[in-house]
Amino acid sequence: MKLLKTLFFALVLFMSANAFAQQKKIQTTVIKTAIYCDHCKQCESCGDRLNLGLLKTKGVQMVQLDEKAMTISVTYNTKKTDLATIKTAISKLGYDADDIKADPVAYEELDGCCKK
Template sequence: MKKIYLLMLMVVASVGTTMAQAKKVLQTVTINTPTVQCETCKKKIESFMAREEGVTKTVVDYKRKQTKVSFYTDRTNIENVKTAIANAGYDADDVTANEEAYNKLPKCCKKPEDGGGMKKQ
């Protein structure tokens, strides 16, 4: 009888501990990405962000120069998301692109003042 009572007590205690943990909250933010130029930029950012911990979805709109990112707040935060975009080589709100990553971007993804951008037809 004591064993059953102890087993039940342990089950109740473990359930209480699990419920006390932080809840996963999914947050979606829109980040201005003024340096995205084309479909290549879109693919690069989306594939880069897919590897970031806590990020569940990334949608780049290069025509509006915005990126929507959904992430779990218990795993990352908006500053980490902006830094990740910058590490991919693109400006993200107030975070400037990582220079080394920017230099590795294809010519079409670079800023017009650096000789990049989409060709006018």
């Protein structure tokens, strides 16, 4: 009986630890950027390029652009990618990502409305 109780307790502990680990796998972060046009979500250069480019990054599940707050919310799987990789991907698309400056070559390829 004592062994059965111990096994049951171990099983409950394992299941709760597993559930907690699965919850931590998906994370959303908000990255500060610089957006200079007022139609970024519709703009092929800004919205589509940013969304499609980031969604090609392994582990990125959702991207939301807030041009008024000048932020990009990214939901990603922490088992497949990390924040540094996402910021680098944003930079390679021509945008600042917190402390990482936009890649100069990619920035020059943006439409004029997307530049300062």
